[in-house]
């Protein structure tokens with residue numbers, strides 16, 4: 001119910017589209033400006049090396065640190081002991097460091113979204129940017145001998161906003177499915193299943209075939225026939241419409257790169273590899289089954 005009210009409110013904020021256009025241009029532009037190192041940096045921020053988006057890992061740091069800081073500040077207000085002051089200041093600083101990492105990775109992931117997820121994502125991002133500002137001012141007041149009362153008030157306001165922003169972050173994943181592995185619910189044939197006639201294959205061409213309801217990407221090079229999931233694990237893009245460069249296929253939607261024969265993810269924003277299939281040819285038909293050594297977790 002609360003989720004419904006919040007989403008209707010966000011849908012009515014037309015100005016968010018303008019902000020989103022601008023910020024997506026800034027994030028994309030910054031990575032593109034750096035060329036190949038920028039692409040590697042973006043993949044690093046996506047968490048491809050981790051096999052899992054990096055952003056939700058980092059968000060635990062500020063939320064955890066600032067939750068403890070709420071208690072330290074409260075203890076100071078009750079006891080007026082200087083020990084609580086130092087403890088709160090250190091935890092707020094640790095939270096700020098984690099929040100900056102979470103902001104960089106979060107805006108990076110968000111830059112590859114569109115539609116409703118982009119709108120909810122920018123609301124989540126802007127709220128968290130406000131949180132960082134509140135905590136930054138609170139921290140500066142603390143270390144420069146400013147009003148401790150105001151510093152605590154700002155930190156408490158920041159904490160309320162970060163909890164609201166976390167609600168939207170949860171909504172992005174659990175309601176909209178942002179960052180969720182797009183193979184998670186796909187039926188994967190575990191027994192050899194016919195997918196297409198061998199004669200339809202041409203060397204170096206990406207072909208989409210079906211194993212029941214599951215789309216499979218078939219690729220032939222010389223005597224080798226490779227098969228991996230056709231649906232990109234990142235957001236469901238059609239890999240058969242992508243481009244091949246050496247042994248890499250690039251998704252047409254956001255540019256994730258996968259090894260065409262192993263399914264291994266080599267470049268973000270995808271963080272999860274494609275399902276790899278074994279292939280065989282029987283009576284002129286190509287058959288596939290899920291490989292034992294596939295790198296896909298499902």
Ligand code: FES
Pocket residue numbers: 112232233234235236237251252253254255256268269270
């Ligand atoms: S759907 Fe996003 S990179 Fe493939």
